[in-house]
Amino acid sequence: MNETRTSSPKADPFSAAQAVAAGIDFAELQVGPLGLFWNEYRPEDGACRIWQWRDAKARCLTPDGFSARSRVYEYGGGSFCLGDDGVLFVNDADQQLYRQSLNGETPVALTSGDCRYGDLSFAAGQVLAVEEQANRHRLVAIGLADRQRHLLVEGADFYAAPTMSPNGQWLAWIEWSRPHQPWTATRLMLAERTASGWGEPRCVAGSTEEESIQQPRFDHANRLYCLSDRGGYWQPWAESSEGLQRLPCAEADHAPAPWQLGGCTWLPLDSSTYLASWTEAGFGRLGLCHSDAVQEDFTGAYTRFRSLALDERFIYAIAASPVSPSAVIAIERHSHDTQVLAGGVAPLPVEQISRPQTLHYPSTSGMAHGFFYPAMGAETKPPLLVFIHGGPTSACYPLFDPRIQYWTQRGFAVADLNYRGSSGYGRAYRQALHLNWGVVDVEDACAVVGYLDGQGLIDGC
DSSP, X not given: OOXXXXXXXXXXXXXXXXXXXXXXXXXXXXXXXXXXXXXXXXXXTTEEEEEEEETTEEEEOOOTTOOBOOOTTTTOBOOEEEOSSEEEEEBTTTOOEEEEESSSOOOEESOOSSOEEEEEEEETXXXXXXXXXXXXEEEEEEETTTOOEEEEEEOSSEEEEEEEOTTSOEEEEEEEOTTOOTTTOOEEEEEEEETTEEOOOEEEEOOSSSOOEEEEEEOTTOOEEEEEOTTSSOEEEEXXXXXXXXXXXXXXXXXXXXXXXXXXXXXXXXXXXXEEEEEETXXXXXXXXXXXXXXXXXXXXXXXXXXXEEOSSEEEEEEEETTEEEEEEXXXXXXXXXXXXXXXXXXXXXXXXXXXXXXXXXXXXSEEXXXXXXXXXXXXXXXXXXXXXXXXXXXXXXXXXXXXXXXXXXXXXXEEEEOTTOSSSOXXXXXXXXXXXXXXXXXXXXXXXXXXXXXXXXXXX
């Protein structure tokens, strides 16, 4: 290839060191009477630390020598939750549960041994968690007062999202069995508290192999909800006397594939209102949705939202846009004014950032999706780099990615692909890769080169 076909931007090159340093990320927002909390990852030491935002100030709670990260199912997630007077978290080094007050004391271990924990939630003085031991999984509760471990349920191959109703009478969770993955077939289970413990669980939904359910929730009236893809997309459904009923919503995925535990992309407020993020043509939306289909849009300039939380005044989210990396944001519910609490600072001037363009192109046996990033400063047709996300059912998003900007700054165009099998475009698209790994995804990667060349956007030689 003739390397003189492109020219570099006039500004100093965006270095590899700068690209790595820009990889700060956030996860797992939690809000309560003690303030707003999040988990923050910094690439300089690879540690994950819990931060508290209160009285317009942020402070790091995690002391040196600790890192809040779960390794359950290897991908982890749900590494901390809020207690009555502090935080409960999984320490990366030993995968045990720790209790940490907010007055600077050293965290105290609640568990010991060879088990790993994740997907934490707090209810009735106990930490609910997924427990993993030698590839065996169960749901447990660890008491804060006595540090005693109580078995909640076992027998399925995998568990996720233990959730207790506000009145403490109901316990809901997600479970699934081999050979399925959580994005192919799961079950929503429910148990009622009795005088002697938890009653016999019943399957609320997911009795067939054609439904994936995630993120069970209770509202303040103890009504059960979930996201189910039985309608073709992960959408909000509510339990009723006639079974699950779909809530008014967009014909779109309201969650990504649950590779990690502890995801939160929607929150039911009552029987007629919920907060949710969803994906339209790869771009994220955020809104309050009502039973009369009226939507209050909070999307603004951002293109991806995750880890939602809210209180009476603010909606909180981890958000990103094509010109700003991940940030913790607070949106005032009445005025829609947005405040960035942490992150969100791009290491490049806005005018030097390559913006994503939607890709929807024909492949060998179907249509595929993705995003195209033009080369910066290119005077002729640029060479192309094709980015392939992992997964395979993960996804790429139209947001500031320092890895992509590193190459566009050097005169390369980038195609960031959501090949068939990616999440965000419905169940049928996600399942298109089933039993065709290394076939349709490769077809889509090859086809995008010819498509962009035909559009005159790259040097296809």
